[in-house]
Amino acid sequence: MTDSTSNIGLIGLAVMGQNLALNIADHDYKISVYNRTFSKTESFLDKNGKNLPNLSGYENIESFVNSLQSPKKIIIMVQAGRPTDSVIESLVPLLQKGDVIIDGGNAKWTDTIEREKMLKEKNIFFVGSGVSGGEEGARFGPSLMPGGSQEAWNLIKPIWDSISAKVNPDNGKPLEGALPGKPIQGGVPCSAYIGNDGAGHYVKMVHNGIEYGDMQMICEAYHLMSSIVDLTPCEIGDIFNEWNKGELDSFLIEITGDILKQKDPRTDNPFVDIVMDTAGQKGTGKWTSVNALDMGVPAPTVSEAVFARCLSAIKDERTAASKILTGPIVKIKSDNKQVIVSAIRDALYCSKICSYAQGFQLMREAQKEYNWDLNFGEIAKIWRGGCIIRAAFLQKITEAYEKEPTLANLLLDNYFKECLSIYQPNWRKVISLAVESGIPVPTFSSALSYYDSYRSERLPQNLLQAQRDYFGAHTYERTDEERGKFFHLDWLHPNRPEVQV
Numbered sequence: 001m002t003d004s005t006s007n008i009g010l011i012g013l014a015v016m017g018q019n020l021a022l023n024i025a026d027h028d029y030k031i032s033v034y035n036r037t038f039s040k041t042e043s044f045l046d047k048n049g050k051n052l053p054n055l056s057g058y059e060n061i062e063s064f065v066n067s068l069q070s071p072k073k074i075i076i077m078v079q080a081g082r083p084t085d086s087v088i089e090s091l092v093p094l095l096q097k098g099d100v101i102i103d104g105g106n107a108k109w110t111d112t113i114e115r116e117k118m119l120k121e122k123n124i125f126f127v128g129s130g131v132s133g134g135e136e137g138a139r140f141g142p143s144l145m146p147g148g149s150q151e152a153w154n155l156i157k158p159i160w161d162s163i164s165a166k167v168n169p170d171n172g173k174p175l176e177g178a179l180p181g182k183p184i185q186g187g188v189p190c191s192a193y194i195g196n197d198g199a200g201h202y203v204k205m206v207h208n209g210i211e212y213g214d215m216q217m218i219c220e221a222y223h224l225m226s227s228i229v230d231l232t233p234c235e236i237g238d239i240f241n242e243w244n245k246g247e248l249d250s251f252l253i254e255i256t257g258d259i260l261k262q263k264d265p266r267t268d269n270p271f272v273d274i275v276m277d278t279a280g281q282k283g284t285g286k287w288t289s290v291n292a293l294d295m296g297v298p299a300p301t302v303s304e305a306v307f308a309r310c311l312s313a314i315k316d317e318r319t320a321a322s323k324i325l326t327g328p329i330v331k332i333k334s335d336n337k338q339v340i341v342s343a344i345r346d347a348l349y350c351s352k353i354c355s356y357a358q359g360f361q362l363m364r365e366a367q368k369e370y371n372w373d374l375n376f377g378e379i380a381k382i383w384r385g386g387c388i389i390r391a392a393f394l395q396k397i398t399e400a401y402e403k404e405p406t407l408a409n410l411l412l413d414n415y416f417k418e419c420l421s422i423y424q425p426n427w428r429k430v431i432s433l434a435v436e437s438g439i440p441v442p443t444f445s446s447a448l449s450y451y452d453s454y455r456s457e458r459l460p461q462n463l464l465q466a467q468r469d470y471f472g473a474h475t476y477e478r479t480d481e482e483r484g485k486f487f488h489l490d491w492l493h494p495n496r497p498e499v500q501v
Helices: 016-026 038-048 063-065 082-094 109-120 134-140 149-164 199-227 233-243 251-261 284-297 300-313 315-322 337-370 375-381 392-403 415-438 443-453 461-472
Strands: 006-012 032-033 056-058 073-076 100-103 125-132 143-147
Touching: 006 016, 006 063, 016 032, 016 056, 016 134, 016 149, 032 038, 032 063, 032 125, 038 056, 038 082, 056 063, 056 100, 063 082, 073 082, 073 143, 073 149, 082 100, 082 109, 100 392, 109 125, 109 134, 109 199, 125 134, 125 149, 125 199, 143 149, 143 199, 199 284, 199 300, 199 337, 199 415, 199 443, 233 251, 233 461, 251 443, 284 300, 284 337, 300 443, 337 375, 337 415, 337 443, 375 443, 392 415, 392 461, 415 443
Parallel strands: 006 032, 006 073, 032 056, 073 100, 100 125
Antiparallel strands: 125 143
16 A cells, blocks of 8 residues: 555554554544554554454554545654664655654653654644553553644544543543444543643653552552451452442542452462562653652652552562561551441542642643643543543643642642532541551552641741751741742851841
């Protein structure tokens, strides 16, 4: 096939690329695919080409590009960093003014900003699009977060809206039941234009940071129920299934219930018990934490989730330390299990609220830093389906920003404020119980500290700033003067009048 008939092309046939290509083909778009190793392309076509006649593959990149209708639209699904740059470099000589390159990988947003700037000078559009939902989402409907120029978005919008996950317009719940060759019909697309240059990849990064927090919180709830309440994995799985029917309804809660009830095929013991307690990470959670520090935005819960993975990775050290260091004996509570389980649920929900508040606060500051105009209600909307953090809870965030688009912090929204007021006694009890029993709850406790700090009119940093002025003449502001006036005290002669700086 050498004539220009395909609506779009895709480069990179790893799992995500294959599934996204099949998703596009299912929606009646003609798609060309290319992989650096042609044997992978041949294998992919042999397996899927008979059922999808609008799917075609090419051995060299020139014939691949020539197969596309103009303006040409090409999705890159390769490893972030140098591999992505290499593909872009190979495409540029083959493209013309107005063609579009779309990076669907987990690229760092600053790289996307530079790539978009470079390609703009060559009159080629560049879109950095977050793609969330894992391999199943890519196959049957992901959440899509495109960033770039409005003109570029207009060129890919019909395809992006078609292949994205869909939610019920009445209640915001994901529409399910897609099958190969039978995509979801109707519903609201989980795809929306995010903003200029790197905005899409930035929002995807924050999504992943929030995902780190969600997963760690769930792990802490599981740890508490297994250690203090002395429940079996299967019993805890039933509890997560029950929680999934209420406010905590989400993809991660749902799969947690499934995982905890899974038996190990080898031993028939609970599968979770034979999984090594060392977690990996690909870096996007770390990017979120580092960026929050760079911009001076408090995001302690995401950071603690990252650090928890780091601590889990030093398994040998922990094993050695467990034989040397002591702590309290875990006090198993057997007489009031239901009360404790209910309190853990409340602690999980409160911590989740604070984690998302931090993520949205980070995006609010980022738009000032990078000159973006982010629609937070729209971002919450497209996270309602397809993505890993999809949850009923996101409908409440959508409603919060629809009521108050300039909301300073989600904690100030009436719904979340009332939830925190009702549930926080149990939140505090659970953390106290964990501390007394020596059970680490880094995200639960950091979220509570964030909440208590945010609601405090006065914090002890008055002493800290006095310390900084003492040893480094870093100045301070006074409570009896207007904000923005800075003073310095001569600490060698503290009785002398202070100096306004």
